[in-house]
Amino acid sequence: MMASLARFQERVSQALYASEPDAVPEFAALASQPGFAVYRNTVMKGCIDALQANYPSVARLVGEEWFRAAATAYACVNHPKDARMLYYGENFPDFLARFEPAAGLPYLPDVARLDRFWTEAHAARDEPPLAPVQLSHLAPEALAETVLYPHAAARWKWFSDLPIYTIWRRNRELSDCGSEIEWRGEGALLVRPYDAVAWIGLDAAGCAFLDACMAGLPLGDAAAAALGVDRDADLARLLSTLLDAGAFGRIMRIQDQQQKEAS
Amino acid sequence: MTAILAAGLSLKPQYYEAAQACRADGLWFEVHPENYMVDGGPRLGWLQSIRAEHPVSLHGVALSLADDSAPDAAHLSRLSALARRLEPALISEHLAWSAWRGAYHPDLLPFPRTNEALSRIADNIARTQEALARRIAIENPSHYVHIDGHAWDEIEFLAELARRTGCGLLLDVNNVFVGARNLGYSAVSYIDRFPGEFVMEIHVAGHTPDPSLGAALLIDSHDAPVPPDVWALYKRLTDRIGPRPTLIERDGNLPDFEVLLAERDIAEALAHGSLAKEAYA
Numbered sequence: 001m002m003a004s005l006a007r008f009q010e011r012v013s014q015a016l017y018a019s020e021p022d023a024v025p026e027f028a029a030l031a032s033q034p035g036f037a038v039y040r041n042t043v044m045k046g047c048i049d050a051l052q053a054n055y056p057s058v059a060r061l062v063g064e065e066w067f068r069a070a071a072t073a074y075a076c077v078n079h080p081k082d083a084r085m086l087y088y089g090e091n092f093p094d095f096l097a098r099f100e101p102a103a104g105l106p107y108l109p110d111v112a113r114l115d116r117f118w119t120e121a122h123a124a125r126d127e128p129p130l131a132p133v134q135l136s137h138l139a140p141e142a143l144a145e146t147v148l149y150p151h152a153a154a155r156w157k158w159f160s161d162l163p164i165y166t167i168w169r170r171n172r173e174l175s176d177c178g179s180e181i182e183w184r185g186e187g188a189l190l191v192r193p194y195d196a197v198a199w200i201g202l203d204a205a206g207c208a209f210l211d212a213c214m215a216g217l218p219l220g221d222a223a224a225a226a227l228g229v230d231r232d233a234d235l236a237r238l239l240s241t242l243l244d245a246g247a248f249g250r251i252m253r254i255q256d257q258q259q260k261e262a263s
Numbered sequence: 264m265t266a267i268l269a270a271g272l273s274l275k276p277q278y279y280e281a282a283q284a285c286r287a288d289g290l291w292f293e294v295h296p297e298n299y300m301v302d303g304g305p306r307l308g309w310l311q312s313i314r315a316e317h318p319v320s321l322h323g324v325a326l327s328l329a330d331d332s333a334p335d336a337a338h339l340s341r342l343s344a345l346a347r348r349l350e351p352a353l354i355s356e357h358l359a360w361s362a363w364r365g366a367y368h369p370d371l372l373p374f375p376r377t378n379e380a381l382s383r384i385a386d387n388i389a390r391t392q393e394a395l396a397r398r399i400a401i402e403n404p405s406h407y408v409h410i411d412g413h414a415w416d417e418i419e420f421l422a423e424l425a426r427r428t429g430c431g432l433l434l435d436v437n438n439v440f441v442g443a444r445n446l447g448y449s450a451v452s453y454i455d456r457f458p459g460e461f462v463m464e465i466h467v468a469g470h471t472p473d474p475s476l477g478a479a480l481l482i483d484s485h486d487a488p489v490p491p492d493v494w495a496l497y498k499r500l501t502d503r504i505g506p507r508p509t510l511i512e513r514d515g516n517l518p519d520f521e522v523l524l525a526e527r528d529i530a531e532a533l534a535h536g537s538l539a540k541e542a543y544a
Contacts, residue, residue, distance in 0.1 A: 004375070004377060004379060004412070005329075005330075005331045005374060005375070005377070005379055005380050005383060006331035008374055008375060009330065009331055009360060009363050009372075009374070010363065010364075012363075012372055013363040013364075013366065013368065016368055029411060030408055030409075030410060030411075033407075033408045033409065034473075034476055034479075034480055035406075035407030035408040035445060035480060036407070036408050038407040038473070038480070038482060039370055039372060039373075039407065039408075042369070042370040043368045043369055043370045046369030046370065047369060050369070079366040079367070079368070080366065080367040080368075080369060081365060081366065081367060082325075082335070082337070082338065082367050083297045083300075083324070083325030083338060083361070083362075083367050083369075084297055084298075084300050084301075085297070085369060086298065086301065122301075122304050122305070122306075123301035123302060123303070123304045123306070124302055124303055124304060125302040125303045126302075126303035126304065127303075152302075152303070153303075153304075192304065195304075195305040195308060196305070
């Protein structure tokens with residue numbers, strides 16, 4: 001038998017989210033008091049406010065009323081797992097993908113994924129970004145055998161069907177530049193080399209390049225991965241764009257890596 | 264250490280610049296540590312730059328001390344890491360729970376004050392103080408519901424925790440006002456009975472009537488100026504126990520920083536008025 005404190009906590013935990021909190025007779029004397037609604041409201045408001053803060057682009061796209069209704073549906077079944085509400089809503093993009101009222105907004109889950117990237121980049125471990133000068137002395141063949149690890153805060157994704165980056169950016173930056181959106185696939189890279197999160201558009205080749213770097217492959221293989229996606233990819237320009245953005249952290253020569261593994 | 268702290272303010276991102284620049288005597292800032300439990304990024308940088316200028320207090324909302332199980336090890340270790348980084352002047356938590364079997368409820372939830380709860384909470388406070396290697400202060404919560412099965416009066420419960428664990432207490436005067444009004448006890452008598460020797464910190468704040476029930480149910484909303492009734496209780500308390508580090512607790516409907524500095528002046532005047540009276544009586 002559970003101790004009484006545990007039993008009390010279990011009942012309150014159920015009643016906080018239940019549609020009829022006073023349905024359990026043993027608990028009705030507590031849950032039917034008007035004051036119990038204060039706890040229910042505070043918990044639900046805490047969850048919904050956190051989702052709205054963590055997914056501002058989604059909220060701006062659908063409007064506050066729609067967003068808070070969706071957030072309520074999410075919070076009723078996805079309770080926070082820890083107290084850092086900055087991280088709450090990890091599964092919200094997947095939830096939106098299955099949320100029937102959002103069926104007509106196919107871009108919504110991926111816009112939410114970029115909002116999530118922003119949070120992850122914002123709170124990631126600090127790391128000095130790799131400076132372009134650190135590569136400048138390497139000969140081309142040495143460069144091909146060098147591994148560049150993506151920066152701790154860097155997040156990227158290619159969205160093959162929809163202009164997710166443009167839609168997200170317009171809502172994140174609160175800008176509606178008015179120009180027509182071209183309905184084609186887009187990718188995005190979010191970085192935080194220092195304090196502020198920044199973002200740039202990234203094509204499929206660029207995303208494949210970073211995926212390869214993330215897997216620990218040397219630049220030669222990463223270049224092949226990028227060319228595999230787009231055989232006309234301008235690799236020199238891509239590498240320079242990524243370095244300027246602060247997308248890389250550590251650098252390692254393959255031979256250094258082999259030495260390290262051997263030792 | 265706490266004697267040098269005068270009145271402090273809740274630190275919100277909107278106030279980072281003003282907070283860092285302000286040179287008011289004895290000013291300190293309080294934050295919820297949960298908002299700074301990140302691996303890196305600008306939040307920690309902002310807080311550390313303010314810490315370089317002012318003392319900081321960590322006021323936790325999620326340790327879930329009134330819990331049938333021990334504090335979450337990961338959470339406690341994040342709190343310890345933050346405390347090592349910031350060397351806060353004070354660390355406090357609530358007489359409440361918020362976690363249950365892996366789920367976190369973002370609120371400070373009530374419980375029956377039984378002997379079982381007392382030993383569980385004393386154990387949780389002891390574990391926390393051991394992990395942090397320091398004394399923490401435990402805050403009296405706001406009350407909204409009557410609970411059957413209390414074996415202990417709240418003040419006696421808090422005092423017993425202080426005696427068993429060596430912890431201090433944080434007396435939230437607004438919570439006393441709100442709880443007294445909602446449950447029908449005397450706020451004045453609560454303030455008069457509270458054991459001053461354990462009080463490490465005082466909180467004052469504003470509250471709002473429930474949108475549907477009005478003044479019959481007050482909400483501890485921290486989104487309004489400290490009202491005269493709460494200031495009166497504060498003066499009554501500090502007249503009796505002397506000044507303590509006092510937080511103007513404001514979490515919502517945020518005014519200009521100067522407005523909060525003016526409320527801070529009120530707290531100083533009331534508390535130091537009492538000090539002068541004691542000194543010259």
